[in-house]
Amino acid sequence: MHIERLYRWSSVYSARLTQQELWTVCPLLSLNQHQPGLQTGDMRLAGGKRSHEGRVEVYIAGVWGTVCDDGWDIKEAIVVCRHLNFPSAREAVDGGRYGPGQGPIYLDELNCLGTETDLTKCESSGLGISDCKHAEDAGVVCASGKMCHSTTISGFLGELFESGRDCDLILSVVVENSTVETICAHKLILSLVPSWSSEANLSIEVSSKCQPHWLIEPFRYLYTGRMNITMTSSHCLHKLASEWGLKALQEEVGKLLILLLPxxxxxxxxxxxxxxxxxxxxxxxxxxxxxxxxxxxxxxxxxxxxxxxxxxxxxxxxxxxxxxxxxxxxxxxxxxxxxxxxxxxxxxxxxxxxxxxxxxxxxxxxxxxxxxxxxxxxxxxxxxxxxxxxxxxxxxxxxxxxxxxTPRIYTGKPWSYTFTSEEVSVFKKTSLYPKGLNHGELAFTFRTPVHNSAYFALFGDIGWYTRLFVKSDECSYSSTRVCPSAKLSLENGNSALPELYKNAIVYKNKIVIRCDGRYVSHIQDFKHPQEDTTIQPNHGSGQVYPCRSDEYSYTMVIRPKYRTGLNYTEVEEE
CATH class of the missing domain: 1.25.40.420 (Serine Threonine Protein Phosphatase 5, Tetratricopeptide repeat)
Known part of the structure; x- marks a missing residue:
């Protein structure tokens, strides 16, 4: 059985047609009355009382199977719902609600970005590799309201584009005055492009940096609302979207480019x-x-x-x-x-x-x-x-x-302390942190100068207490009651420091989060020094760059600044 795997360089972008575009293409049902066959990666919902909810089932090589709920969260649900052309996902459902499925359990330990076209494109433990039972079959609740049966339309138009049937427009892709590719298209579909001409035969001049086969993707997007983008093709596709006036596509490609940076x-x-x-x-x-x-x-x-x-x-x-x-x-x-x-x-x-x-x-x-x-x-x-x-x-x-x-984010000694990804992983499994103060706590104390200025060396240094809450059984002790969370606070004051100077210094501390200890995926503020801070490095809107491993190191960075202005009102950073 051959299953195409998605390599790290090839992240997949999936965009939905806007409602206006769907209203335009709904009548195109009459262009193609042949129902396209099922393909590997297709999905359906089963066991639910409503059409937009149910147990997730995946089609692989002629057989329907299920998905284990280990690692199942809203990102995976978004992939499913968008694949089925629902507007979005409302809930990722653990096994049990929609009953057990039958057949193989194809996918386990999924880790999607939320932008993939189907679940087989997400990272997982491997196709067919699972230790789950059907009682753990994952489900979803999608946002209701399919528009114009767009799953069917997307399938019809995708097959129409691939087949080249009944096309009334020939597009020539020209690189350095030579035609290197021709694309068979339909005027009605391309009329969605604001800058498009109504001529029967057109040529598109592109840079030699644009591979001819990349040019097929924007046209596939116009037909199906989906396209594949890699880092190497992204510049070319972003530029074409700009030149063709496809602002929504340009913005979405730009967002994906940011996700691909790591x-x-x-x-x-x-x-x-x-x-x-x-x-x-x-x-x-x-x-x-x-x-x-x-x-x-x-x-x-x-x-x-x-x-x-x-x-x-x-x-x-x-x-x-x-x-x-x-x-x-x-x-x-x-x-x-x-x-x-x-x-x-x-x-x-x-x-x-x-x-x-x-x-x-x-x-x-x-x-x-x-x-x-x-x-x-x-x-x-x-x-x-x-x-x-x-x-x-x-x-x-x-x-x-x-x-x-104003200090930058200085991660060198003595201004920081790091919990490595290896230390965090060991603690999650054993509750052991040899450097720590107490058994069962991922915590440490360290000392820094009062301020960057050598003048304050006269008054000694100050102590900081930091703790990570990464296990569900300990997060109830965090003021946020959310995992993971972090604490960073002054352990004690410095009695040798005159009161005038205590009031003149403010600490704008940060937590630097590295994906698997390799690259910085997120930086957060400690806005309230004596309160715990919720960390959401790979879940929800707080995430800046994706981390596929879900393993992180955490660096606590101390950043002292002088208060300035009348009554020591601080000047805000840019």
Missing amino acids: EDATFQAQSSLFDYAVSMDDGALQQSCLRYMAWNCEALVASPAWTGLSVHAIKGLLSRTDLTVPSEYFVIQALEKWEDAQGKALGSGDQFDLLKLIRFPMVSAEDLNRLKDSRYQAGKLEGFQFNALTIGNLFGELMSNWKSY
Whole structure:
């Protein structure tokens, strides 16, 4: 039995036709009266009292089977409901509600992104590999209200497109003045494209970077509302959607591009995507690329892609407060590495602009002393002043140049503590954490300076208590009562620190979440220092980048800042 598997590079995008588009294509039922046959991956609902709910059954090689509810949640339900052309999913149902099914249990331990076209495209324990019984058969409740029997329409139109029957429009795909592909289409369907011409035969000129077979996907989307997109084809399809005026498709491809960013550990794809976003003047896509590269800056700097980044990209990264790095000195070293690779191609004006983006006050006094190049003299002076003077003496600078005095997300010692993904996994199984304070607690205490300024070394350091709640039986002890949750709080005050300075310092702490310890998938604020914070790294709207393994490391980052303004009202970060 041959089952096509979806490799990591090939994430699948599934989009539904809008209601206006469906109203347009409903009459096309008359174009094709042949019911398309069942295909591997097709699904149906059984055992429910209503048409939009039931036990999920999957069709594989002529046999219907079921799905185990291990790992079953709303993302898997969304895949099922959209495949069946319901608007969305309301509930992922564990086994039992809709009764046991029959036949093989095809899928177990599913981990979908929610964008796949069917469940066989999701990660799982493997086709037919399951230790479940039919009492654990998963179900769904979909949002009711199918539009115009769109499952049937999608099947009819998909077969019509693939067969090429009754087409009245020939499209020639032209690359460098040579026709490399022809597509047989139908004027009525293509009339959905705002910019489309009514001519009988048309040619589409595309860049040589666009593979001819990629061009079939946008047309398949017009017929079925679905298309396959890979990282390598995404730029081409995004550009075509823009040129053809398919704004909804362009936006959805852009969203998928963001989900695909973690797939390339070399950062070549992210760099290329940023340059493409600049060429398209797509500010939102630019910022999405910069955010991923900023959060994963340490890995980016170590990659071959770092020295190939444009000046525009480097300026964008160095401007960000969410740049996640071991220290500000690391940023200086990374910039030097990039500048050396540019050689004489880097103009003095750009070099000066980049230097202004270094936050010298955030460089430790020891590291400032290591900077010997004369171009650093002004920055070193600014840094040494920060380390030697009190807030009263620095007030004017803090107000006029506050960003230079705002820490980025520094993950190096002594400003952070990490629970590794291995430690979290062991604790979930055994309740053991050898570094911890008490048995059965994933908790630790660590100490940091009071502030980045060396001036505060006179008053000693302060202690922090952090704890992760990752097991259901312990989450009742968290104030959020939700798993996973995290606590990060001052263990005790610092009696040696004058009251004036206690009031002048605020902590804007973060939790950095890495997928399987490899890449940063999410960063959250600790908004209330004495309260627990709910962490939802891969469930719901809080997720930024997907994590297929569902294994995470958690880094608690301490970020002290001076309060500024009248009555110490803090200036907000950009």
